[in-house]
Amino acid sequence: MLGINLKSYRQFLAKNERNKVYLRKNTAEGRAIADSKYRTKRVLMKAGVNVPRLTGRFRKLEEVENFRWENLEGNFVVKPVSGYGGEGIIIVRKRGKWAGEWIKMDGEKISSQDLKRHCQEILAGRYSLHGMPDGVLVEERIRIHPMFLAVSRSGTPDIRVIVYNGVPVMAMLRIPTEESRGKANLQQGAVGLGIDLASGITTFGVRGKGEIVGKIYDFKKKKERKVNGIKIPQWREVLETAMGCQKAIKGLGFLGVDVVLDKERGPVVLEVNARPGLSIQLCNKAGLKQRMEKVEGMEIRNANHAITLAKYLFGERFFEKVEEKEGVKTVQPIEIIRVKIPKGYKPDLQKSQTIRQGKHRVVEVRAKIDTGAFRSSMDKVLAGKLGLLQEDRVLYYRHYRSSLGKEKERPVIGVTFWLKERKVMTAVNVADRGKLRTKFLLGRKDLSGFLVSSRKTLLDLPLTGETLKVKQLK
Amino acid sequence: MRKFLLLAVMSLVAVKGVAATDGGGGVERWRGWNTLRVAVEAARERGVSTETVTLLMLLPVIATLVSVLHYIVGLSGYGIFMPTMISVALLATGIVEGLMLFAVVLVISVGSNWLLKRLRLHFWPARSIGLMMVAVAVFGLMAVTAGVGLAEEISIFPVLFMIMLSEEFVRTQLVKSGKEAKKLTLGTLALAVAGALIMKIGVIREWVLMYPDLAVVLVVVINVAVGNYTGIRLTEIGRFRGAVRVTSLKK
Numbered sequence: 001m002l003g004i005n006l007k008s009y010r011q012f013l014a015k016n017e018r019n020k021v022y023l024r025k026n027t028a029e030g031r032a033i034a035d036s037k038y039r040t041k042r043v044l045m046k047a048g049v050n051v052p053r054l055t056g057r058f059r060k061l062e063e064v065e066n067f068r069w070e071n072l073e074g075n076f077v078v079k080p081v082s083g084y085g086g087e088g089i090i091i092v093r094k095r096g097k098w099a100g101e102w103i104k105m106d107g108e109k110i111s112s113q114d115l116k117r118h119c120q121e122i123l124a125g126r127y128s129l130h131g132m133p134d135g136v137l138v139e140e141r142i143r144i145h146p147m148f149l150a151v152s153r154s155g156t157p158d159i160r161v162i163v164y165n166g167v168p169v170m171a172m173l174r175i176p177t178e179e180s181r182g183k184a185n186l187q188q189g190a191v192g193l194g195i196d197l198a199s200g201i202t203t204f205g206v207r208g209k210g211e212i213v214g215k216i217y218d219f220k221k222k223k224e225r226k227v228n229g230i231k232i233p234q235w236r237e238v239l240e241t242a243m244g245c246q247k248a249i250k251g252l253g254f255l256g257v258d259v260v261l262d263k264e265r266g267p268v269v270l271e272v273n274a275r276p277g278l279s280i281q282l283c284n285k286a287g288l289k290q291r292m293e294k295v296e297g298m299e300i301r302n303a304n305h306a307i308t309l310a311k312y313l314f315g316e317r318f319f320e321k322v323e324e325k326e327g328v329k330t331v332q333p334i335e336i337i338r339v340k341i342p343k344g345y346k347p348d349l350q351k352s353q354t355i356r357q358g359k360h361r362v363v364e365v366r367a368k369i370d371t372g373a374f375r376s377s378m379d380k381v382l383a384g385k386l387g388l389l390q391e392d393r394v395l396y397y398r399h400y401r402s403s404l405g406k407e408k409e410r411p412v413i414g415v416t417f418w419l420k421e422r423k424v425m426t427a428v429n430v431a432d433r434g435k436l437r438t439k440f441l442l443g444r445k446d447l448s449g450f451l452v453s454s455r456k457t458l459l460d461l462p463l464t465g466e467t468l469k470v471k472q473l474k
Numbered sequence: 475m476r477k478f479l480l481l482a483v484m485s486l487v488a489v490k491g492v493a494a495t496d497g498g499g500g501v502e503r504w505r506g507w508n509t510l511r512v513a514v515e516a517a518r519e520r521g522v523s524t525e526t527v528t529l530l531m532l533l534p535v536i537a538t539l540v541s542v543l544h545y546i547v548g549l550s551g552y553g554i555f556m557p558t559m560i561s562v563a564l565l566a567t568g569i570v571e572g573l574m575l576f577a578v579v580l581v582i583s584v585g586s587n588w589l590l591k592r593l594r595l596h597f598w599p600a601r602s603i604g605l606m607m608v609a610v611a612v613f614g615l616m617a618v619t620a621g622v623g624l625a626e627e628i629s630i631f632p633v634l635f636m637i638m639l640s641e642e643f644v645r646t647q648l649v650k651s652g653k654e655a656k657k658l659t660l661g662t663l664a665l666a667v668a669g670a671l672i673m674k675i676g677v678i679r680e681w682v683l684m685y686p687d688l689a690v691v692l693v694v695v696i697n698v699a700v701g702n703y704t705g706i707r708l709t710e711i712g713r714f715r716g717a718v719r720v721t722s723l724k725k
Binding site for chain 1: 545548596653702706707711714718719
């Protein structure tokens, strides 16, 4: 395709709109906290969010002179309070051979004298935005989670989560490279891998501000590997930590949180960014604007609700990958789908049986394909019986106009089902389909990657339990 | 967006109508709305330099060009004033000569920075020595060109602007990255050259002198429109191209 379809660019948040519309949701006070690493640390600590421990803080030259560097264990970071773009940060890994000598992350030596001079430069404002006088922080170095050692040797990879209106809307794994000189900022040449919000698994990759990459180097296996399929440990905790930051810092409606996984402490917040970059959209191959508009003005009940929302609204389908392997599948006008029952819920069913799909419990439901509908919808009574109407399952309520023109308020719930052995996680309308024969209507949103056959099919397609023997649950 | 386009067209039509009614030349009578036009003419008659008035009136026009190129096309330099100032400097020295002057200043700045890094001085003292080197080099250049009779005397202001730009380059290179510095400096030069070329066009020079009020209205209208633009920049289309998912149905 040579022509550019401008419509497909509307989903993205571009610079003009970020600056003019979304950055205005951050108040001056919120920005001031985010811009000062010291204030961020203080506010987050108070709110119970994990941050690196503070060892020292200098505001005057004398404080630099009086600081006893030799007392340090040799596992620390020196950084400007208001630095940006990861500049002016020195990471010391361990003590050197001689006293007053340190080994940096990249293996180079640095003397206490050099560190002092560096602190003086920070104080003089070399790394602050307009050359304003700045402060220095000395804090403990994060011990990298072993999983990340495979992807970077030159710095600490971190996870950037964009939180908007209390909901995590997009995330990426930022991997420092030689080119970025150990910094995790894409602007400097680091690699970003998009992360599926539902599973914490990486998807696509980008280097710098626009170069799409498909492979990265695996330092453990000593060869290239695909960018997709890396599972971030403690994913749920990472998201919770990021959301905790927005809760703690008042006045930040739109922010990027940089989370690092510590070997022992778990997710630790390094920095909060009131002006997050836009490249995150490239490695997720998804638009921020579209996602933010979806959660705009939504009332978020609790962290659980926010994570469920992110999972069902923004979760990856992975269907492109599956499609490559299996090709396009055809569905008949009536299909049997397997709907997942929430963990620990005892479904109230008479006719259908609960069967196993991998490690999940599912129930078979007849579904009618309706390409005229965008979103799928499900019968109220059925949803209730399957435990899908429990409060933390309801994503939000929405006004609908039915085909007869009546205004209704319907809950939209998160549903996971399998169609032709393909897992689909999606948001589904709840409607009264009590008088209809199929209790589930499959809209076109959930049919991507399938071809719909127009062949005539029987309405009474038998469910598995009716024809085959299945392993029943005790 | 549509509303602003309409506004722009409307004001253009209005101003054009006004311009058509009293074209023809000669000293105009003061009619209230043409204050600026009459004032410019009066000032010129009393001996204010035409060149200065032209450049003054062109400054906001160039700044507008820079902001349009930045917000709609996506071409960025160091802020808005730097490209505008450099384009005035280029106009004073001539575009090719100006670029050559800049190249000399830049080479000396970067070279001095590279040398001074070894001395491990504080940032500002190091830059002062760097400035001294630039001053000596520019003086040398002046002496050579004057001796050979190649160019006229280089005036101080273009030199100052060039030094500012190359200092900005060195600073960005230090604080951010060499790539970023190159990008921004090239962007600034491109914007400045575009501005200088426009300022050279005779029609436009005459136009801002004859209709300064029209220029003022246009500058306001265009900037209000650009200032409200929240769409994508042209260069961003290239940036986001890889992020558009293509759904292909393979057999």
